[in-house]
Amino acid sequence: MLLKELIEYEQLSVKDKYLYRFIWERHPNWNHEMIMFKIAIEHKVD
Amino acid sequence: MSETSNAKFLINKIFDKIFQMGNVSQEEQDQVNNALNKELLEKPFRVAVIGQSGVGKSTTLNSVFGLSNYTSNLAEGTTEIVEKVFPMRDGFSLSIYDMPGLNNDVDKDIEYEKLYKQILPGCDVIVYIINAHSRDFGEDCRILKEIVLPICNENKVRENLVLAINKIDTIGESIDPNDPDLQWDAFENRPTEKLKVAIKTKLSDIIDKLIDEGLLASEDGFADHQVVFYSAVYNYNLQDFILAIAKAGKRGWIWPATVGFEQAGKWSEAKLNQEK
Numbered sequence: 001m002l003l004k005e006l007i008e009y010e011q012l013s014v015k016d017k018y019l020y021r022f023i024w025e026r027h028p029n030w031n032h033e034m035i036m037f038k039i040a041i042e043h044k045v046d
Numbered sequence: 047m048s049e050t051s052n053a054k055f056l057i058n059k060i061f062d063k064i065f066q067m068g069n070v071s072q073e074e075q076d077q078v079n080n081a082l083n084k085e086l087l088e089k090p091f092r093v094a095v096i097g098q099s100g101v102g103k104s105t106t107l108n109s110v111f112g113l114s115n116y117t118s119n120l121a122e123g124t125t126e127i128v129e130k131v132f133p134m135r136d137g138f139s140l141s142i143y144d145m146p147g148l149n150n151d152v153d154k155d156i157e158y159e160k161l162y163k164q165i166l167p168g169c170d171v172i173v174y175i176i177n178a179h180s181r182d183f184g185e186d187c188r189i190l191k192e193i194v195l196p197i198c199n200e201n202k203v204r205e206n207l208v209l210a211i212n213k214i215d216t217i218g219e220s221i222d223p224n225d226p227d228l229q230w231d232a233f234e235n236r237p238t239e240k241l242k243v244a245i246k247t248k249l250s251d252i253i254d255k256l257i258d259e260g261l262l263a264s265e266d267g268f269a270d271h272q273v274v275f276y277s278a279v280y281n282y283n284l285q286d287f288i289l290a291i292a293k294a295g296k297r298g299w300i301w302p303a304t305v306g307f308e309q310a311g312k313w314s315e316a317k318l319n320q321e322k
Contacts, residue, residue: 030257037263040270041253044286045246 005032012039055138057082057303083137090131090141091300094166096194097175098185102212103144105278106175110287111140112309127161134305143169159193166194167201170297175210178248178275179220187259199266206295209261209268210287215277217241217248235280249275281313 001009009032012020016039023035030038054062061082065075093111097103107113113132132140143165146158166172174194176186190209198204218228218241227240237245253273256262262273274290276283288310292302302310 027254027257034257034263037257037270038253041273042250044270044273045249045275 001032008032008036055086055136055304056307057086060303085297086300086304087137087139090139091297091304092129092141092143092169092171094143094145094169094172095175096145096162096173096189098177101175101177102278103175106173106210106212107142109278109281109313110284110291110309111142112305112312113140113142127165138304140305155193159197162193163197166197167203169203169206170300171208171291171294172198172203172206173208173210175212176252178211178214178245178252179216181220183252183255187256187261190261191259195261195266203295204266205269205272205293206298207268207272208287208290208294209256209273210290211249211252211273211275212278214245214249214275215280215282217245230277230280232280235282245275284313285310 009017009020019039019042020035023038024030027034058079061075061078064070065078070078095103095107112134127143127145130142130144132142134140145162145165146154172194174186174190176183180186194207195204198207215230215237218225218230218237221244222228225240227238228244229238230236230241231238253262256268261267262270271293272290274283274286276287278284288302288306291298291306
């Protein structure tokens, strides 16, 4: 993970960090941007 | 015929308030108002709507843009797109380009692609509509990847795009048409709890696919605010739609700052992520 990505990850809420890891396990080929995008969309449909 | 109303547009009201608070001279007020009106009224607010047959283009235009009884009159195989201008009120006009869907007919697609190249760069908002309960997004992905996004990127209007996922109300029917708990609650005008879960799951799958196809979260793809989920027929979650329009390119703000704000007031309060 790049430093910028790490900073963005650390700024996530606890719940979103769990979500980040969940998405990453489900899509191991996705990059940080894709995971963050998915989290943003998940909030839209929450 | 365009209506005339005494009610100012929202943007005019906001500026009036700023002028009042800032003690702005009449001369400066006139300067700002003239520049603003030039932006709002000199040319129509141009919207292109793209989508395959049956995705709900007409219903979307009726619901989101407040067009009364708009019906798509695109003839099969049409290669001519007519700009339809709808005078709204007080000089403000909405212009709609109803674009033919690309249907994997190579010859027609070449003609349609020329039309897309001709029309899309001049549009303030470009709405690409997908049917949420479609089983196969392959064709939509192809059109977006091979035609729409390249044209928009080439002409620097990618930010004018809105990826609109319609018919979320029908997701339940596509799972089990006989389950009443998967039907839209027409009385409350919102999804049932079971349908809400089904919608979340389906939308999540759609997003996953679009990300895998490189259409989302990529350098040349859609940003998250450009993706909206809604039901045009129930006016549901259209607030996100208007937000996406507001953020579209350089002129998207014009719609919610004028007629769009008034249109939003007519919609249901129901929202996809409404808290209980």
